[in-house]
Amino acid sequence: MSGRLGLLAALVAAALVLSAGPAAAQTTHYVGEEGNSPANFGWDPPELEIAVGDTVRWCFSAAAGDSPPCEDIEAPHDVHILDSAGQPVAASDVFPVGGGADAYFEYTFDSEGTFTYICQIHPSTMIGTLTVGGGGGEDTIPPTTTILLNGAAPVSTYDGPVEVTLQAGDNAGGSGVETTEYALDGGDFQEYLGPFTVSEEGEHTIRYRSTDAAGNVEEPKEVTFTIDVGGGGEEPAALAVTVKPKNKRAKAGRKVAFRVRLANTGDQAATDPKVCVKAPRKRVKPANGRCWTLSELAGGEQRSARFALKVKKPAAGKRVKVRFVATAEGIKRQVRTVTLRVAKRKR
Ligand SMILES: [Cu+2]
Structure with a gap:
């Protein structure tokens, strides 16, 4: 007869484990009896924090599983699991003293929440709190x-x-x-x-x-x-100069003008760029400064300036070469040459 009862209990326990689904493979926690008289019976432990998918086994015999806390019980007990609203979740039968290896009740918790586990024979002392977390007990350290x-x-x-x-x-x-x-x-x-x-x-x-x-x-x-x-974006500064016009007719005693455009075809800025005009002193004289000076010419930037030259009398009837020389700190200079064709003097 006890054999039949034991078989029945085993089947019930197996069904409970199977009903827990795939999460049943996770951690099993044990709860046993504490105390030795109706005045001090309690759960060991009285509080439990587990992860979703964990199983809790309440055991009522040393033969029921891991020891401690599984010990032979001093009095008959049962266990009822209530949710946070006090609604029953699961309950065991009453286990008698000396129940043997099958004297346990298991439940697998598949959702988060707070539960109460209580022996309804000793409800004032055998009452425990179970917290089912999102996967962890007391993890307070971030990843x-x-x-x-x-x-x-x-x-x-x-x-x-x-x-x-x-x-x-x-x-x-x-x-x-x-x-x-x-x-x-x-x-x-x-x-x-x-x-x-x-x-x-x-x-x-x-x-x-x-x-x-x-x-x-x-x-x-x-x-x-x-x-x-x-x-890219780090090409060194490079100067490009154009002068217009390339050839110009002129008269001695008059002024002529050239448009000079200076460009930086690199990415880095050109420092202290300038363009200076060079021509035979006896024939041409800069009328608005010999050099055009900038403090900086940014990458990709271009500027232009007008150079005025006074044509001197000795230049009459000559072809005068005028050079525009562009320089900047640490950069190869660029030269453009234009020609002035100065008319002969009329008598
Ligand atoms: Cu009890």
């Missing part, structure tokens, strides 16, 4: 996220697209990483779903953080890097 750029520790400059990988891990014994997020170039945080690529040239900032299942949020970390493809 740690590591960033990899092109599969390695970040450096300051890249010459092409950058693949961003975020790796997150929770502390040992923690509840586990739930989400990892990143914010690109001052944008909102978005969930990281896998490596992504940043390819736009210029400076980029990525902020990143992870959150564990217990809700601990990592203080965001930040990395800044620059993408500079092929060194």
Whole structure:
């Protein structure tokens, strides 16, 4: 007869375990009896924090499982599980003293919440509190996220697209990483779903953080890097000069003018650029200054100036070469030559 009862209990227990589904493979926690008289019977432990999917076994015999707290009970007990609204969730039969290996009751908790476990024979002392968390007991430590750029520790400059990988891990014994997020170039945080690529040239900032299942949020970390493809944007300054017109008829005693345009065809700024006019002193005299001087000419910038020249009398009937010489600090000079064809003097 006791054999039949034992078989029945085993079947009930097996059915309970099976009903728990795939999560039943997770941790099993044990609760036993404490005390030795109706005045001080209690649960051991009286409080329990478990993860979703964990199983709790209330045992009423040393043969019922892990010991301690499974011990032979001093009096008959049962267990009723109530939810936070006091509604019954599950209940066992009454286990007699010396119940044997099958003298336990198990339940698997598949959702978060707070529950009460109570022996209805000793309800004032055998009352316990069970907290089912999102995956962890008392994890209060946030996870740690590591960033990899092109599969390695970040450096300051890249010459092409950058693949961003975020790796997150929770502390040992923690509840586990739930989400990892990143914010690109001052944008909102978005969930990281896998490596992504940043390819736009210029400076980029990525902020990143992870959150564990217990809700601990990592203080965001930040990395800044620059993408500079092929060194573009760093071409040295270079001068280009044009002078118009290239040939000009002139008369001795009169002025002529040339339009000079100076351009910086590089990317870096040209420092102290200037254009100076050079011509035979006896024949031509600069009328508004020999040199046109700038403090700087930015990359890609161009400016123009007007040079006025007074043609002297000895130039009459001559062809006069006038040179415009452009220079800047550390840059190859550029020269343009124009010709003045000065009319003969009339008698
Ligand atoms: Cu009891």
